[in-house]
Amino acid sequence: MRLDLSLGLILVLLAALAPVATNDYQLSFLLQLLLMVALAQSWNLISGMTGYVSFGHAVFFGVGAYTGALLLVAGHSWWAAVGWAALIATALALPIGLLTLRLHGPYFAIAMLGLNEVGRTVATLWVDLTEGGDGIALSPALLPALETNYYATLFLAVLATLAIGVVLGTRFGLELQAIREDEGAAEMVGVNTTRDKVIAFAASAVIPGAAGAVYAYYTSFIDPLSVFLPALNIQMVAMVLLGGRGTLWGPVIGVVIVMSVRELTWAEFPTLHLALLGALMILVILFLPEGILSVLRKRRGPGSTRLAEECRQQGE
């Protein structure tokens, strides 16, 4: 716990100092990396913790992006628009969660995948609001500076990671994990599974909503395909599984590895770098199904822990 906190503080400090020590290209890369951390941790909250694999979390990112862009154009300040983007994505997630979380396993995953397509189709066809396939170009005069976007993204990444850290230490987190392990048995020991799942699902939409808006300001242009991006769904899943689902640092590690490999190889191997990432994924799933973090985590020493001693005292 203390180690996690110290490590987190050091990382945040380094990230906060980054704008001083980097050029715009490097800062852009770090922004994208932090964006993926924010998204992966959000996905982790519902899918990593409860095992309900969402293949459509980009829908909240897309809704957030459009909300942020439209409100900015309408004259709202960028930070108010980010807040609204988070709120609207969450408000949308509540009824969706109530409906889709009745489905299990692949059915839920496919329902979410379909939902992302619905989002993209609506954004394409509702031309009056979204300008359809032409997309929305944001005037540079309205946009916050790169550094501002960077700090906003850093804030979201920290918030999402902190949320996982807090939830993991609570009874709520334990209940979510019990749902992942055996939902029927969880319900049989007093876990209100429906309530827990819907809360986790709605909470997992907050950050993607806000992140979508910040992304719109960062790129200054969005269209349906770039924000309701099917590949984004796959990336969230892949990065979390790579690092270790349902853990605090797994998603961070997954994002850093994938983004770094991509950054180091795409210029040299414009097409091959995707194959490289695919091969890495396959290797990890084959040999480390619990993610890379499972290697670093030290084995629990049976019998040697203070907990066992405390247990013996209580048992007497």
Add this chain to the structure above:
Amino acid sequence: MVDDIILETRGLRRDFGGVQALRGVNLQVHRTSITGLIGPNGSGKTTLFQVVSGMDRGGNGKVLFNDQPILGLRPWQIYRLGLARTFQLSRVFPGLTVLQNLLVAGRPGDRGARKRALGLIGRVKLCEHVNALGSELSYGQQRLVEFLRVLMCNPALILLDEPAAGVNPTLRHILWELVRHINGLGTSVLIIEHNMNVIADLCDPVYVLNEGEIIAQGDFDTVRADPRVLEAYFGRTQRSGGTTS
């Protein structure tokens, strides 16, 4: 004395299409008793547990727990009322530690949950496994942990579905001692068990279920001597076959 009854089913039915798994079961569990439920395979024992515990919500009739109707409630609501159950096959949470397995079953906001959990684990001498994952335990240990888990809410009634099946003799001994112990503390128990020595030793009264109906009830010796019970278990005897033909 009506108050003496903690669980009562009245005319409980459960149909699966054309199959009537429960055909109007009337059963009473008296407070602080250890009541046995026996019957041949497929007689509806586990279905009865499924319906009473809320896992199967397709039942008709009446189920009263502490005089309160519970048919139609969700399993977690029934659990929090004080009615807990274990499963026929172990359903310990494999990716959670032993301690976590117990903590998640405690009452929300219970500050003494951790102490209680450690006390229970210590009682069955699983301390060296307190931090082990559920999946790392032997099958017998898993069953024991599953049993401890439902004790976390201090239930008034526990339904045990063949708790000793697949458990080695040492752990089985610990298990039965624990059943006696919690019963001594006032917890009522309804237990499905195939080992007749255990039933004879622990249970009074005993209900016999056959093809979805209660065919006999009473203390073990009465039930054992009942011709309908013999027929259900061993088929129609030569002599009775002779008298009916």
